[in-house]
Amino acid sequence: MSTPASGLAQIGKSVVIKGELSGSEDLYLDGQVEGSIALKGNSLTVGPNGQVKASVDAKGVVVQGKLDGNIQASDRVELRKSAIVTGDITAQRVSIEEGAFLKGKVDTHRGDAK
Amino acid sequence: MSSVSQTFMKLFRGSSGPAIPAPGSPKLIRRSSGLGELSRTWESAEGLCVLDLGSTSPTNIRHFTEKGHRIYSEDLLTASTGPELLTKDEQGKAVLDSRKFLAENLVYPAAHFDVVLCWNLPDYLDEGLVKPVVGRLWSVLKPGGMLLAFFHTRDAGPDSPCHRFHIVGPDTLEMQRIVLRREARRGPTGAVHTAISDGFQLQRVFNNRHIENLFRDFASIKFFLARDNIREVLVVR
Numbered sequence: 424m425s426t427p428a429s430g431l432a433q434i435g436k437s438v439v440i441k442g443e444l445s446g447s448e449d450l451y452l453d454g455q456v457e458g459s460i461a462l463k464g465n466s467l468t469v470g471p472n473g474q475v476k477a478s479v480d481a482k483g484v485v486v487q488g489k490l491d492g493n494i495q496a497s498d499r500v501e502l503r504k505s506a507i508v509t510g511d512i513t514a515q516r517v518s519i520e521e522g523a524f525l526k527g528k529v530d531t532h533r534g535d536a537k
Numbered sequence: 538m539s540s541v542s543q544t545f546m547k548l549f550r551g552s553s554g555p556a557i558p559a560p561g562s563p564k565l566i567r568r569s570s571g572l573g574e575l576s577r578t579w580e581s582a583e584g585l586c587v588l589d590l591g592s593t594s595p596t597n598i599r600h601f602t603e604k605g606h607r608i609y610s611e612d613l614l615t616a617s618t619g620p621e622l623l624t625k626d627e628q629g630k631a632v633l634d635s636r637k638f639l640a641e642n643l644v645y646p647a648a649h650f651d652v653v654l655c656w657n658l659p660d661y662l663d664e665g666l667v668k669p670v671v672g673r674l675w676s677v678l679k680p681g682g683m684l685l686a687f688f689h690t691r692d693a694g695p696d697s698p699c700h701r702f703h704i705v706g707p708d709t710l711e712m713q714r715i716v717l718r719r720e721a722r723r724g725p726t727g728a729v730h731t732a733i734s735d736g737f738q739l740q741r742v743f744n745n746r747h748i749e750n751l752f753r754d755f756a757s758i759k760f761f762l763a764r765d766n767i768r769e770v771l772v773v774r
Contacts, residue, residue, distance in 0.1 A: 517602060519595035526616075528609045531602045 436472040444477070453488070463497070471505055484514075486523075493527075565712040566705070570761040571685050571769035573708030578652060578683060579606055580707065585651040588677070590614075590658050592715060596703035597654075609650075613670065614699070614715075614737055616642050617663055635669040643670065645677045653678060655686035656702045659751065661737040668751070675754050678774040684755075688743045688768045697766075699737040743768075 438454035453470030462481040473488035486506040496514035504522030511528040601608040700712040761769040
């Protein structure tokens with residue numbers, strides 16, 4: 424499991440947030456978030472303890488935990504083997520490890536640059 | 538074949554995690570005539586909408602997205618093991634609530650999909666869910682849309698393991714045996730247990746007449762008989 428780099432914005436596993444989460448830096452999320460997450464131009468990592476019930480809009484998304492919501496990424500989405508995702512994924516590239524669970528659609532842009 | 542209650546007792550007490558391939562289970566290569574015929578559809582068309590009803594397969598997702606198609610992944614077999622689906626009929630017999638199941642699964646607009654990959658779902662799905670699921674699949678398929686399903690023949694035997702299927706060529710599949718991993722739970726002594734059970738059990742063996750009856754609302758049906766005691770069926774809405 425990848426651990427967050429120092430200097431990265433982090434939400435620890437005991438933190439619970441309900442509402443709209445937005446920012447202009449990369450975010451490592453290992454707690455609970457319900458609502459929406461907007462990190463255009465930046466990356467979101469949902470850690471192994473992360474439980475997200477939110478729509479996500481970011482440049483890149485890595486999921487190791489649980490995400491219930493649609494993912495819109497201008498670049499890449501990665502589902503690691505411990506990921507449990509329920510929702511649609513729209514991205515230029517999608518990488519899914521063996522063991523990841525997905526219930527939803529995968530739609531990759533073809534030559535769209537954002 | 539297993540009753541519903543026996544299947545539930547065997548598979549889980551409490552919730553079960555997503556189906557995972559058995560650790561170290563070999564991948565078997567299988568030629569599929571049904572897949573070969575079906576793959577001509579997505580090789581020659583663009584922007585198709587595909588529904589894969591097997592376990593999440595990174596291989597299948599990559600296969601379709603690289604060709605510019607949209608793929609939906611929905612593991613119906615694992616979804617059918619949810620303990621919240623268990624109910625009792627008028628005789629007090631344990632059954633699965635098919636209405637609740639279809640309220641939470643296969644929820645798509647009508648005439649949405651060009652292709653549905655059923656794999657071996659009907660053979661392993663609980664009896665009470667088979668016809669409702671096929672009825673729902675008919676409605677979410679576009680007119681002219683195609684569905685591929687695999688059925689064991691009687692010669693396959695009652696203990697035929699349940700596999701997941703990965704598309705590795707126009708008419709070639711990789712098969713992996715499925716196991717179910719129960720989420721780690723703390724037992725009465727405080728020790729944490731994570732059990733791996735042997736996966737799904739074959740619920741029934743369909744004969745040709747049963748299969749034709751199951752898909753009677755479809756416009757056409759084609760059978761392909763394989764040497765490994767699997768009957769492949771390609772139906773068109």
